Amino acid sequence: MPKYLLLKHYRGGPEPHHPFPPMDEWAPEDVEAHMAFQRHVTELLEENGEYVDVRGLTPARTWVRYGGPDAAPVTTDGPHPEISDLVAGWWMIDVDSRERAVELAAYVSSEVGPGGEPLYEWIDVREVMSAASSED
C-alpha cells in the first residue's frame, strides 16, 4: 500500500480559492469548528486504518549550509521569506491508491473556515518512496 503525505502550507501554492484572514482573526466559534475538524480527520483516518502520522511544524524557518572548512555554518531565512512556500504540517496516510489519497486530500480541504464555510485550502499530495522494492 502506498503512503502519501497530505501537506498543509502556511503560505505558497496555487492562487487561493478565496482570500481569508489568519485564524486568530476568525470568530471564536469558527476557530473551534476548524480545530474540531482537524481532530475529526485524524480520528477518521485511524478508524479507516489509513493513519500513519500527523505532525505540525512551527513557522520559524532557517536555511543552513556548510560554511566551508574552519567556518561557521551559513544560515538565512531564505530569499523572499515572506512569500516562499512554507509547510505547516502533514498527515501521513497509508492507502490503497493515489485516487484514495486525492479523495482524502479534498476532504481535508473542505475544512471549516470563516463563517462556517469550507476553506477550499490547497493540499499538497506527495507520495512517500518506499525503501525496498515491492516487486521481485
Add this chain to the structure above:
Amino acid sequence: MIDEPTRWLDEGALRVLVPRVLAGLVRRGEDFDAAEDALQEALLEALRVWPEHPPRDPPAWLTTVATRRLVDARRSEAASHRREEATHAEPQPSVTEEGDDTLFLLFCCCPPDLAPASQVALALRAVGGLATKEIADAFYVPEATMAQRISRAKRALAGPPARRLDQPGDLAVVLRVLYLVYTAGHTGSPARVDLAREAIRLARQLTLATEEPEARGLLALMLLNRARLPARFDSEGRIVTLERQDRGLWDTREIAEGVRVLQSALAARRPGRYQIEAAIAALHDDTASAEETDWPQILAWYDDLVALTDDPVRQDPASVLGRAVAVGHVLGSAAGLFETDRLREVLGDRHRWHAVRGHLHELDGDLPAAATAYAESAQRATNVAERDHLVRQAARARAAGSARRAQR
C-alpha cells in the same frame, strides 16, 4: 499471554525490585553497563518462569539469574578480555534500604558531563526499570535510536562513580533529571507511559535516602502540580488555564500529601528552588477560586525565587517571567508588563513571553493588544495543544474587543 498473573508479575511490582538488585550488583563491583543488561535479561526470564514457579525471594532470584548472565557473558569474552576475578569473591553488602539504592543508582546514571537526554533515558531504564521501547515511545523516537542512546550513555559510565557522592551539586543534577522526566510526562499524550508518575515514584524513593530539603521540595512540587492535572484539559483535549479550571476536579489527596511534604522540607530552613516553586504551587492549590488567589504571598515567594541567582534575567528568566504575572496581579498590569520588558532580549522570541504579555494586556482590559500578543505567541508555540489554545485566546480576545467597540 498469562491468564492469572501472580503478584510478582504485576509489572510495577517487578520494576520496584530493579534499583535494589542493580545497586547490589554495581556495589559489589560489577560493571554498570553489563549489570544493567544482565538484569534486563533476568527480568525477561522472570516473566517467563515465575508464573509456573514463583520464587520465594524475588530479589535474590533476580540477582542470581543476573549474576549467571554476567558470568556467561564474561566467559564468552574471556578470550579477548582478561578481567579481574577478585570482584566475585567480595561478599555482598548487607541489605540496604530501597531509597539508598535509588539514590546510589541515580548518581550512577547522572554524571554531570553526560547530556541530559542521556541521563534521563538511563535513569528511566536502570532505576525506573522501563523497557527501551517504552522510553522510546515516551520521547517519540524510534526504539533503535533510544537503544543506541542508552548504550552510548552506559559506555560513558565506567562502574560506580569514582568519587564520593556527597556534593550538593551531585544531588542537584539528580533532581534536575527527575524534574525533566516529570515535565516530559506532561508534553506527551495521555496514552503514553506515565512519566510524571514515574518521576514522582523515583522522587519519593529518593526522599527516603536523603535529608536534603530540596529533594522533598521537588517531590512536593510534582505532587502539587500533578494534583491539577485532571482539570488541565477538557474532554476534547483542549487546555484549560488555571483561572478557568474546575477546582473540584483537583486531586485533594495529592495536594494534602504535597503540602505535608513541603512543610517538612521548609522546616529544615534551607530553602531552594524546588521548595519555593512548590510553595507557589501550594498557594494556588489551596485556593477555592481564582479570585481568592493570594497574589501578594505568591509575589513574595517569587521575590525569593529570583533572589537565588545573581543575574536572574540571564540566569533564570523563567522565574522573572513568572514573577511578572504576580506583579501584574498585585501592582497592576502596567507594572507587570514593565517587568516583562526587561526580558525582551532574552525571551522575546519565546512563545511564553508573548503569552504572559497577552495575559497582562487582558488583565488591563486592552483586548486588541492581548489578541496581538496571543497571536504572536501562537506563532512561536512548539506544542500543538498550546498553539491551538493560543489561537483560541487570540480569536476570543479579538472578538470580545470588537464587540466592546461596537457597543460604544
